[in-house]
Amino acid sequence: MPVAAAFGVAAFVLLPVLALIAIAAQGSGDLWPHLIDNVLPTALWQTGVLLVGVGISVTLVAVPCAWLVATCAFPGRRWLEVGLLLPLALPGYIVAYSYLDVLHPLGPVQSALRWMLGISSPRGFQLPDVRSAWGCIFVLSCVLYPYVYLSARASFLVQSASALDAARALGAGRWRTVWRVALPMARPAIVAGLTLALLEVLGDIGASEFLGMRTLTVSVYTTWVNRSNLPGAAQIALVMMMFVLVLVAAERAARSRARYGGGGSARPPALVPLTGMAGVAACLFCLVPVLLGFGVPLLHLLFAAIKRIEFSGISPNLLVEARNSALLAGGGTVLALALGFLVTLAQRLVPSGLTAGLARLSTLGYAIPGTVLAIGLLTPLAGFDNLVDQAARQTFGISTGLLISGSGAALIIAYAIRFLAISVGALEAGYGKISPNLDMAARSLGRSRRGAVRHVHLPLMRTALATAALMVFVDGMKELPATLLLRPLGVETLATHVYGEAARGTYEDGALAALLIVLVGLVPVLMLARLSYTSLAGAAQGSRSG
Amino acid sequence: MFRKLPSRTRVCHAVLAAAAGLLLSGAASAQGVLNVYTTREPGLAAPVFEAFTKATGITVNSVFVKDGLAERVKAEGSASPADILMTVDAGNLLDVVDAGVTQPVNSPVLTAAIPANLRDPNGNWFALSLRARLLYAAKDLKLSSMTYENLADPKWKGEICIRSGQHPYNVGLTAAYIVHHGEAKTEEWLKGVKANLARKATGGDREGARDILGGICDLAIGNSYYVGLMRSGKGGPEQQKWADAIDVVLPVFEGGGTHVNVSGAAVAKNAPNKDNAVRFLEFAVSPEMQAIYAKANFEYPVIAGAQVDPVIAALGPLKVDPISLVEMAKARKKASELIDRVGFDN
Numbered sequence: 001m002p003v004a005a006a007f008g009v010a011a012f013v014l015l016p017v018l019a020l021i022a023i024a025a026q027g028s029g030d031l032w033p034h035l036i037d038n039v040l041p042t043a044l045w046q047t048g049v050l051l052v053g054v055g056i057s058v059t060l061v062a063v064p065c066a067w068l069v070a071t072c073a074f075p076g077r078r079w080l081e082v083g084l085l086l087p088l089a090l091p092g093y094i095v096a097y098s099y100l101d102v103l104h105p106l107g108p109v110q111s112a113l114r115w116m117l118g119i120s121s122p123r124g125f126q127l128p129d130v131r132s133a134w135g136c137i138f139v140l141s142c143v144l145y146p147y148v149y150l151s152a153r154a155s156f157l158v159q160s161a162s163a164l165d166a167a168r169a170l171g172a173g174r175w176r177t178v179w180r181v182a183l184p185m186a187r188p189a190i191v192a193g194l195t196l197a198l199l200e201v202l203g204d205i206g207a208s209e210f211l212g213m214r215t216l217t218v219s220v221y222t223t224w225v226n227r228s229n230l231p232g233a234a235q236i237a238l239v240m241m242m243f244v245l246v247l248v249a250a251e252r253a254a255r256s257r258a259r260y261g262g263g264g265s266a267r268p269p270a271l272v273p274l275t276g277m278a279g280v281a282a283c284l285f286c287l288v289p290v291l292l293g294f295g296v297p298l299l300h301l302l303f304a305a306i307k308r309i310e311f312s313g314i315s316p317n318l319l320v321e322a323r324n325s326a327l328l329a330g331g332g333t334v335l336a337l338a339l340g341f342l343v344t345l346a347q348r349l350v351p352s353g354l355t356a357g358l359a360r361l362s363t364l365g366y367a368i369p370g371t372v373l374a375i376g377l378l379t380p381l382a383g384f385d386n387l388v389d390q391a392a393r394q395t396f397g398i399s400t401g402l403l404i405s406g407s408g409a410a411l412i413i414a415y416a417i418r419f420l421a422i423s424v425g426a427l428e429a430g431y432g433k434i435s436p437n438l439d440m441a442a443r444s445l446g447r448s449r450r451g452a453v454r455h456v457h458l459p460l461m462r463t464a465l466a467t468a469a470l471m472v473f474v475d476g477m478k479e480l481p482a483t484l485l486l487r488p489l490g491v492e493t494l495a496t497h498v499y500g501e502a503a504r505g506t507y508e509d510g511a512l513a514a515l516l517i518v519l520v521g522l523v524p525v526l527m528l529a530r531l532s533y534t535s536l537a538g539a540a541q542g543s544r545s546g
Numbered sequence: 547m548f549r550k551l552p553s554r555t556r557v558c559h560a561v562l563a564a565a566a567g568l569l570l571s572g573a574a575s576a577q578g579v580l581n582v583y584t585t586r587e588p589g590l591a592a593p594v595f596e597a598f599t600k601a602t603g604i605t606v607n608s609v610f611v612k613d614g615l616a617e618r619v620k621a622e623g624s625a626s627p628a629d630i631l632m633t634v635d636a637g638n639l640l641d642v643v644d645a646g647v648t649q650p651v652n653s654p655v656l657t658a659a660i661p662a663n664l665r666d667p668n669g670n671w672f673a674l675s676l677r678a679r680l681l682y683a684a685k686d687l688k689l690s691s692m693t694y695e696n697l698a699d700p701k702w703k704g705e706i707c708i709r710s711g712q713h714p715y716n717v718g719l720t721a722a723y724i725v726h727h728g729e730a731k732t733e734e735w736l737k738g739v740k741a742n743l744a745r746k747a748t749g750g751d752r753e754g755a756r757d758i759l760g761g762i763c764d765l766a767i768g769n770s771y772y773v774g775l776m777r778s779g780k781g782g783p784e785q786q787k788w789a790d791a792i793d794v795v796l797p798v799f800e801g802g803g804t805h806v807n808v809s810g811a812a813v814a815k816n817a818p819n820k821d822n823a824v825r826f827l828e829f830a831v832s833p834e835m836q837a838i839y840a841k842a843n844f845e846y847p848v849i850a851g852a853q854v855d856p857v858i859a860a861l862g863p864l865k866v867d868p869i870s871l872v873e874m875a876k877a878r879k880k881a882s883e884l885i886d887r888v889g890f891d892n
């Protein structure tokens with residue numbers, strides 16, 4: 001039964017992929033030679049530059065920050081512990097708009113620099129343009145480092161003091177202990193967070209396109225939209241998906257052979273106090289990413305929103321749009337959680353290569369750019385709707401219209417498929433913390449399998465479920481490309497509002513909606529921070545008393 | 547632990563119930579309705595929709611489908627609620643027709659009002675407004691005339707700002723260049739323009755004006771209506787400053803005129819409210835609506851004699867490039883390939 005359910009989920013996720021394959025099989029005419037000569041080399045190179053650049057910068061920022069807040073005591077640590085997560089609430093495309101304004105020759109930074117240098121005209125002095133590879137790496141790193149921070153911090157928090165003490169006792173210095181013991185033990189967590197961040201880079205369209213990068217995803221998009229060659233776009237997308245599969249498989253393989261003991265059962269290390277200059281330095285180091293990833297864009301949005309309100313008032317549609325965003329993201333979250341639970345449950349109850357494989361398959365949606373996923377979904381969903389419609393017309397003489405593709409249901413399905421990887425990942429991690437012995441205990445105490453799931457798994461999984469729900473919800477609020485294509489007649493969300501304004505080249509007009517996305521997204525992010533803080537503290541406390 | 551679970555279930559139920567409400571709000575197929583799928587930014591056609599509802603009592607529902615209009619309508623098939631498909635760019639109109647999601651309309655009102663080169667001979671699409679691709683120039687250049695060909699002149703090295711070469715507006719311009727001069731010369735021209743770029747080819751047209759004020763470049767390519775949006779103050783005081791920094795030149799092709807493109811509409815193949823759709827199109831080409839529609843976005847009307855906004859009128863007389871829109875649209879594929887080949891957007 002659980003295996004059948006997991007099969008069902010995987011098939012559901014594969015639906016758009018199969019549709020894409022069917023579209024790709026229509027043939028793209030003479031497009032491939034052109035793509036290979038003129039498009040793919042650049043797209044691969046620029047995608048590679050972004051991946052390497054973002055990968056290095058988020059690791060260099062997030063890992064030290066995570067280590068500092070998890071193991072050291074310094075001024076502002078408790079604020080920064082939460083603050084470092086805040087950029088999660090900001091979509092990359094909005095941060096890109098913000099930084100173009102802030103760093104433009106007409107913006108505050110360059111104006112101030114000119115004033116200090118005594119130069120009157122922007123022609124006399126210019127910083128490099130943010131519409132470039134470095135600008136894109138900077139913007140994406142600003143919003144994506146929390147993925148690495150989140151998992152690295154969790155890992156540092158549960159590292160047992162005994163391993164670190166053993167290293168110190170064996171004569172390793174403080175730095176050597178970090179380098180040879182703490183970091184290697186955290187490696188799987190860091191790699192897991194990094195993989196999520198890099199998948200986001202691969203799928204990003206808003207920020208990359210806006211800042212003038214020609215990535216694979218942007219190429220998929222231009223091939224479809226500007227060359228009117230949907231089969232060609234589907235073909236590039238499939239190639240891209242294969243790259244992603246290899247990446248994810250490599251990450252899994254690298255992790256599967258290693259076994260990491262410890263965890264919550266061991267004594268956590270005491271915080272190392274950093275005083276004086278060291279404390280200030282630690283505080284500043286952790287403060288910079290919060291300011292760049294959250295403070296600066298939020299301040300800019302606030303100013304821009306105030307200016308817009310003064311100029312054109314508040315659109316009465318904003319509240320409705322906010323409601324639509326929240327409802328659609330909420331629906332997607334519920335579905336992603338339910339499907340994710342089925343998949344991880346099958347893996348738990350019937351551990352085998354098959355169920356593990358099904359779990360991997362069901363996370364494929366994360367690797368499909370939103371635009372492409374939407375196209376892939378449109379065909380089967382609308383086909384189903386038309387079947388129902390025709391059947392209803394023939395038998396009852398009434399038209400049902402487009403039940404799924406013409407309603408919010410299509411979007412909810414799209415969000416669920418797109419973000420299932422997040423829910424599966426979080427739930428797998430949650431199951432990882434529940435010893436199989438508990439299942440046996442429950443069964444020998446007379447619980448049925450269902451009873452064990454209900455009375456043992458679900459309560460113990462509460463934190464994991466809530467974490468998954470919050471992360472999927474935030475991503476659903478921010479999601480843009482699939483929302484643009486699949487939303488029903490007359491329904492606007494905050495994200496499509498911002499984009500609608502930005503499409504006219506007036507992203508300032510969307511500042512208020514952008515601010516709302518951030519504020520609505522902030523609530524789950526703060527809850528997430530609280531949750532990971534209390535649950536880990538709880539684990540630590542439990543182990544202290546135990 | 548257990549005590550808290552029911553409350554979460556209740557939250558889930560509330561979310562599901564609310565979501566169901568949202569789903570139902572999407573469906574509408576009553577009488578007196580017109581469903582419009584548009585790739586145009588919401589707000590542009592709103593004044594015409596409102597006037598139409600006022601005049602006829604027909605409710606207009608619209609959805610802004612940025613990309614994938616044809617794919618969506620095609621996939622929706624016979625159950626599609628779409629009546630009118632609106633889009634910009636002659637090429638996009640042809641794509642919608644090629645996708646087989648339109649139907650021919652035979653309306654003497656439409657054929658009488660719209661010049662023959664601005665509509666499909668079979669009545670599958672109709673242009674509703676015109677826009678020109680213009681040159682924004684830094685004031686101190688004192689530039690009053692210019693050819694598109696001249697943009698490739700090395701004297702402008704590092705001085706030109708433009709949006710993505712693959713954007714339909716630039717693909718259209720390049721396609722027109724092919725119609726005028728052939729592929730080889732177009733490739734040379736693209737290479738020359740690329741060499742003159744001041745920054746990556748990205749962003750929107752208005753950023754060209756902003757970047758001229760910011761000292762990044764001296765020249766920028768942008769559409770006519772953006773000048774109206776900036777100069778009229780509709781875009782806010784900052785954009786007015788950008789517009790004040792530029793002179794607007796109406797460039798021409800050597801031996802031709804200024805490159806124009808259209809916005810237009812088609813009646814969907816499975817339109818459930820076809821009569822309303824035709825009625826809407828006829829309404830939209832009446833002189834009053836043409837003036838309203840053109841003024842709403844500072845465009846040029848398609849019917850002779852309809853008014854343009856004073857800001858646009860002040861740009862001077864528009865000499866429309868005489869090449870055929872359909873010829874231009876056919877050259878788009880080649881244009882897009884050439885833009886890739888010279889690495890225009892890299």
